[in-house]
Amino acid sequence: MPTGVALRDARQQLFDAAERILLRDGPNALTSRAVTTEAGCAKGVLHRHFDDFDTFLAELVEDRIARVEAQEAALCASAGTGTVTGNLAEALTTVFESVAVAIVALITSRDELRAKLRATRPTGVPLASEATAMIASYLAAERDLGRIAADADIDTLAPMLVGAGHLVFADRTGPRPDAEAVRKVVTTTIAGVARDR
Incomplete structure (x- = not known):
C-alpha cells in the first residue's frame, strides 16, 4: 500500500519541505527522514530524485x-x-x-x-x-x-x-x-x- 501523498513536482515539494524545516528548526534538524515526513511522502521519493542527501542539499542551495x-x-x-x-x-x-x-x-x-x-x-x-x-x-x-x-x-x-x-x-x-x-x-x-x- 502506498504511503504519503502523490507529489506533482516532487523536487520542488521536497525543497519547500526542507526550507520549512530549516526556518522552523535550523540546519541540525535537516535529515532525509525529516524532509520526506514534512513533505508527506515516503523516504524513497527523495532517493528516487537525488543520488544522496548531500546531492539533494546541493540542489536545494542552487535552487x-x-x-x-x-x-x-x-x-x-x-x-x-x-x-x-x-x-x-x-x-x-x-x-x-x-x-x-x-x-x-x-x-x-x-x-x-x-x-x-x-x-x-x-x-x-x-x-x-x-x-x-x-x-x-x-x-x-x-x-x-x-x-x-x-x-x-x-x-x-x-x-x-x-x-x-x-x-x-x-x-x-x-x-x-x-x-x-x-x-x-x-x-x-x-x-x-x-x-x-
Missing part, C-alpha cells in the same frame, strides 16, 4: 541561489527609482527573511555539501556570494545614475551590506528585525557615498 540571481534583475531595474536606502533595505530583507541565513549555516556545517558546491562555486560562501554580487550590480547601476558617488568602493560596500544584513537577521529564534533596523544598517553603511538616500 535558492537561482532565486537571488532572479532578484538581481529586479533590483537593478529599480535603480533610479525610490531611494537607494529603501531599495537596498528591501533587497537585504528579501534575501535574509527567506531561508538564506539557515542555508549559510547549513553550508558551513556540512563538509560533504561544501565539497559538492565547490565543484561549481569554488570561492566564497554560496548564496552570500550571489547576494553580494546582486548588491554590487545594483550599486554600480546607481553609481552610473549619479545616486552613488563616482569614487564609491562598491567591491567593499557590497560585502559590508550583505554581512551586516546577515548579522541583523542571524538570530533565527528571536523576533524578526523591523524595517527601521535594516534601514539604519544600510543608511550607516552608505552614508559617505549616497547622493540620494
Whole structure:
C-alpha cells in the first residue's frame, strides 16, 4: 500500500519541505527522514530524485541561489527609482527573511555539501556570494545614475551590506528585525557615498 501523498513536482515539494524545516528548526534538524515526513511522502521519493542527501542539499542551495540571481534583475531595474536606502533595505530583507541565513549555516556545517558546491562555486560562501554580487550590480547601476558617488568602493560596500544584513537577521529564534533596523544598517553603511538616500 502506498504511503504519503502523490507529489506533482516532487523536487520542488521536497525543497519547500526542507526550507520549512530549516526556518522552523535550523540546519541540525535537516535529515532525509525529516524532509520526506514534512513533505508527506515516503523516504524513497527523495532517493528516487537525488543520488544522496548531500546531492539533494546541493540542489536545494542552487535552487535558492537561482532565486537571488532572479532578484538581481529586479533590483537593478529599480535603480533610479525610490531611494537607494529603501531599495537596498528591501533587497537585504528579501534575501535574509527567506531561508538564506539557515542555508549559510547549513553550508558551513556540512563538509560533504561544501565539497559538492565547490565543484561549481569554488570561492566564497554560496548564496552570500550571489547576494553580494546582486548588491554590487545594483550599486554600480546607481553609481552610473549619479545616486552613488563616482569614487564609491562598491567591491567593499557590497560585502559590508550583505554581512551586516546577515548579522541583523542571524538570530533565527528571536523576533524578526523591523524595517527601521535594516534601514539604519544600510543608511550607516552608505552614508559617505549616497547622493540620494
